[in-house]
Amino acid sequence: MKADLKEALERPASPGDLQPVIQASNLHKYYDTGTVRVHALRGISIEIRKGEFVAIMGASGSGKSTFMNIVGCLDKPSEGTYFLEGTDVSRLSRIELARLRNERLGFVFQAFNLLNRTTAMENVELPLIYAGVRAKERHRRSLEALARVGLSERADHIPSQLSGGQQQRVAIARSLVNHPSILLADEPTGNLDSRTSVEIMQVFQELNEKEKLTIILVTHEYDIAEYARRTITFRDGRIVKDQPVAKRRVASEVIASLPLLED
Amino acid sequence: MIIFFTIIRVAFQALGRNKLRSTLTMLGIIIGVSAVIAMVSIGQGAQATISQQIANAGSNMLFVSAGSWNQGGFRSGAGTLSTLTVEDALAIQRECSAVRLVSPLVRTSVPVVFGNQNWMTSIQGVNTNFPAIRLWELEGGSFFTEQDEASAQRVCVLGKTVVENLFGGQDPVGQEIRIRNSPWRVIGVLKAKGQSGMGQDQDDTIVAPYTTVQKKVLGITYIHSIMVSAISQAASSVAEQQITGLLRQRHRIPASEDNDFMVRNLSDLAELANSANRVMTMLLGSIAFVSLIVGGIGVMNIMLVSVTERTREIGIRMSVGATGGDIQFQFLTEAVVLAVFGGVFGIGIGVLSSHGISTSLGWPTLVSTSAIGMAFSFAGAIGIAAGWYPALKASRLDPIEALRYE
Ligand SMILES: Nc1ncnc2c1ncn2[C@@H]1O[C@H](COP(=O)(O)OP(=O)(O)OP(=O)(O)O)[C@@H](O)[C@H]1O
Numbered sequence: 001m002k003a004d005l006k007e008a009l010e011r012p013a014s015p016g017d018l019q020p021v022i023q024a025s026n027l028h029k030y031y032d033t034g035t036v037r038v039h040a041l042r043g044i045s046i047e048i049r050k051g052e053f054v055a056i057m058g059a060s061g062s063g064k065s066t067f068m069n070i071v072g073c074l075d076k077p078s079e080g081t082y083f084l085e086g087t088d089v090s091r092l093s094r095i096e097l098a099r100l101r102n103e104r105l106g107f108v109f110q111a112f113n114l115l116n117r118t119t120a121m122e123n124v125e126l127p128l129i130y131a132g133v134r135a136k137e138r139h140r141r142s143l144e145a146l147a148r149v150g151l152s153e154r155a156d157h158i159p160s161q162l163s164g165g166q167q168q169r170v171a172i173a174r175s176l177v178n179h180p181s182i183l184l185a186d187e188p189t190g191n192l193d194s195r196t197s198v199e200i201m202q203v204f205q206e207l208n209e210k211e212k213l214t215i216i217l218v219t220h221e222y223d224i225a226e227y228a229r230r231t232i233t234f235r236d237g238r239i240v241k242d243q244p245v246a247k248r249r250v251a252s253e254v255i256a257s258l259p260l261l262e263d
Numbered sequence: 264m265i266i267f268f269t270i271i272r273v274a275f276q277a278l279g280r281n282k283l284r285s286t287l288t289m290l291g292i293i294i295g296v297s298a299v300i301a302m303v304s305i306g307q308g309a310q311a312t313i314s315q316q317i318a319n320a321g322s323n324m325l326f327v328s329a330g331s332w333n334q335g336g337f338r339s340g341a342g343t344l345s346t347l348t349v350e351d352a353l354a355i356q357r358e359c360s361a362v363r364l365v366s367p368l369v370r371t372s373v374p375v376v377f378g379n380q381n382w383m384t385s386i387q388g389v390n391t392n393f394p395a396i397r398l399w400e401l402e403g404g405s406f407f408t409e410q411d412e413a414s415a416q417r418v419c420v421l422g423k424t425v426v427e428n429l430f431g432g433q434d435p436v437g438q439e440i441r442i443r444n445s446p447w448r449v450i451g452v453l454k455a456k457g458q459s460g461m462g463q464d465q466d467d468t469i470v471a472p473y474t475t476v477q478k479k480v481l482g483i484t485y486i487h488s489i490m491v492s493a494i495s496q497a498a499s500s501v502a503e504q505q506i507t508g509l510l511r512q513r514h515r516i517p518a519s520e521d522n523d524f525m526v527r528n529l530s531d532l533a534e535l536a537n538s539a540n541r542v543m544t545m546l547l548g549s550i551a552f553v554s555l556i557v558g559g560i561g562v563m564n565i566m567l568v569s570v571t572e573r574t575r576e577i578g579i580r581m582s583v584g585a586t587g588g589d590i591q592f593q594f595l596t597e598a599v600v601l602a603v604f605g606g607v608f609g610i611g612i613g614v615l616s617s618h619g620i621s622t623s624l625g626w627p628t629l630v631s632t633s634a635i636g637m638a639f640s641f642a643g644a645i646g647i648a649a650g651w652y653p654a655l656k657a658s659r660l661d662p663i664e665a666l667r668y669e
Pocket residue numbers: 031032033038039040058059060061062063064065066067
């Protein structure tokens with residue numbers, strides 16, 4: 001663990017900001033299902049600093065989603081400590097966790113998780129409702145968030161009128177609208193074709209570089225992981241590899257090089 | 264604060280997305296509330312009518328009639344026996360302290376003629392206390408005097424129905440009518456009084472001195488009954504006891520025998536009618552209330568279905584920062600909105616159907632604000648009660664499991 005820390009400190013991070021956003025040590029998570037105890041996490045220790053862009057890889061069932069849910073304050077660890085920007089999350093009540101999710105965390109899921117029959121705009125507004133923001137300010141900020149993901153003209157569309165990539169952008173806009181400290185994305189490109197996936201990565205890279213947003217991304221695809229700066233590999237609830245990305249891909253260049261499909 | 268208003272709006276939107284279901288759910292409450300209002304207003308209408316009639320008749324009035332009922336049923340025809348006399352009436356007036364006024368009463372049916380008009384009506388022979396006992400004022404002319412009574416003059420006062428049937432638009436005061444071929448002078452007209460509690464037209468009558476009716480119409484010396492007014496409504500049962508005691512003594516009835524007369528107390532009758540009515544109102548009201556509760560169960564059922572169906576929505580809301588309380592408030596609001604809107608429509612329909620009942624069936628109805636207020640607050644309370652458990656269930660969902668729900 002000491003070696004991990006040392007390595008993390010030596011790694012070049014974005015200039016100016018070095019304070020850790022996430023400090024987890026020895027996280028365990030068990031699920032008691034009748035007779036068997038499923039050990040989903042078996043001692044995860046990790047530190048992630050402001051402005052990092054981390055990709056988490058690993059086989060199915062290795063505990064990636066379990067870890068993300070704990071980091072995202074949707075779940076609590078069975079053992080171990082987790083500090084989010086210096087706050088000990090394990091001591092917080094359900095209401096305080098909801099507050100943290102609302103103010104500091106943005107979540108993007110593989111299944112988009114948008115409300116049906118509700119416009120893009122209203123979906124993006126959702127976190128602001130629970131933050132108690134006034135209607136006028138909500139409109140302004142959600143339009144702004146939709147503009148950041150390039151969907152200004154689709155504000156009045158409902159999810160069924162949008163493509164998968166567009167729906168995922170709405171979900172990203174929703175996760176950004178409250179200006180969170182961390183963006184958590186659990187297989188955000190899992191349901192998208194490769195070109196759309198790269199477009200989503202372009203949005204992530206822009207947010208990471210221009211706005212110094214901390215991003216943690218779970219993916220099964222090596223090429224997607226190469227858009228991040230650091231990759232962590234899980235196996236059986238443990239971290240088995242943690243290394244910087246050697247040859248980083250740049251989404252805007254990849255898109256430019258992709259052949260355009262025409263019919 | 265903003266957050267509550269927004270969540271209330273969200274609740275309305277959710278109900279608006281499922282219009283048919285929301286409407287059907289509200290229908291249960293609408294039927295319940297309108298049934299409560301219609302039933303209670305029928306009951307209260309009947310009660311008000313009876314009270315009104317009793318008050319019209321003079322609520323502190325008692326009737327003494329000859330003959331009696333015993334446990335075996337009808338023993339002797341009331342009013343057909345000749346056991347009551349004018350002296351009995353005078354004795355009651357003189358000796359019973361709880362009695363204010365007394366009038367003898369003799370009555371019979373007679374044909375009346377004016378010009379070429381004919382009318383069959385009843386004639387009541389009374390004394391000058393009659394208007395004060397019956398609380399019945401004159402519309403025109405005057406009542407007969409004690410001299411008229413003492414000398415058995417053929418003078419009379421007409422009820423409104425008789426006036427209409429014999430005189431049309433003419434003023435009857437001062438005219439002469441013929442009763443059993445003798446001429447009578449009309450000296451006054453009574454104000455319209457309407458139907459009695461038994462549905463009789465009280466205005467279809469002629470009032471005359473009892474002496475005249477005794478001697479010149481019936482040819483009798485006894486009287487049929489005695490009208491009494493007690494000094495107050497509260498004193499009417501005391502008056503009843505005093506009269507009973509006095510008449511038993513005057514008629515020399517031994518302790519082992521039944522009365523040969525009968526005292527009826529109108530305020531007792533009123534009380535009886537009223538309590539029967541209250542029971543009826545409560546019965547109708549509680550049947551209707553059961554349907555309101557069934558409506559509430561409908562709301563609860565739909566809310567439970569809705570929470571299950573929208574588990575994923577709940578997970579999404581929680582993942583972006585909704586607290587359990589926010590979720591609970593949203594679903595509770597939906598239930599209360601259903602119930603309260605159902606209540607408002609139900610009140611409208613209940614009031615309309617009470618009017619419909621009173622115009623089409625001719626039953627008196629009384630829509631009281633207290634019934635409306637009660638039905639409305641019950642609807643609201645049922646909304647809260649029906650929404651509480653589903654909303655609590657929703658608020659306790661685990662965000663991760665809710666998000667995974669298919
Ligand atoms: N609610 C639960 N109850 C019981 N076991 C669970 C539960 N959630 C996860 N697990 C188990 O925990 C382990 C880790 O699951 P997790 O979802 O974190 O894997 P993952 O790495 O995200 O896999 P994938 O790549 O398929 O999404 C698995 O063995 C899974 O069966």
